[in-house]
Amino acid sequence: MQESGKTLDLTEKVKDPAVKWAEFPESARTTATPNGQVIGFPAIVDNLALLYNKTLFDAKQVPYPTDEWTWDDFRAAAKKLTDPAEKIYGTAYSVSASEDTTWHFWPLLWQRGGSILSQDGKQAAFNSQAGWTRWSSCGRWRWTTRASTSTRPTSGTRRCSGTAGSR
Structure with missing residues (x-):
């Protein structure tokens, strides 16, 4: 522009x-x-955060998240917290096929060293090793933790112990 x-x-x-x-x-x-050259104001400043339910962590004797946690730590805790019979899921991730999914995925891609666009800004760059690594790890979370992937709790879902969320 x-x-x-x-x-x-x-x-x-x-x-x-x-x-x-x-x-x-x-x-x-x-x-x-x-x-x-400043050409405008940021329209949206979106932050990701980890929200967690201390009651559920305490009940399952899972240590609270720390600044030192890795994604493997996150996944292991989510797996321990998940109890499908009780409709309790250790994590949730937006897969609404909307911009909300994109806003969650991009920081995960950047964390792996990936990019949305090429350096010249003319080609998509997310179809890369970093992109596939991050996308496949999201799939592994879903299937190894039995995490909820709904954009809103399903009927009868009682609690979600942790979620990567925005706004």
Whole structure:
């Protein structure tokens, strides 16, 4: 967009303290600043978080998540917490085929060193080793933990002990 010449340069405007430009995360500011020129404000700043139910962790004697947890730790805990007979699932992941699924997948892809687009921004790049590794790990979570993959609890689902969620 910036290279089209049809965007307004907002670089000086965002220096006004009333704009509170610095309150946007650095990555969001960078997205709106191609070639050093601010061309807009981030429309959505979305964060992923791990939410967990201490009552369920305590009942199954599973240690709470820590900053040192790996995805293997996450998967192992989810498996221990899952009890399909009680309709309790150790994790849930959005597979709604909407932008919500995309917003969850992209950070997982980036964590593996993958990209959405090629360096020149002209070709899709997620069909890569990093993309397949991340996508297949999501599938393994589903089948090895018997995790819930619904966008909302199914009828009769009582609890979900942990979920990667946004907003």
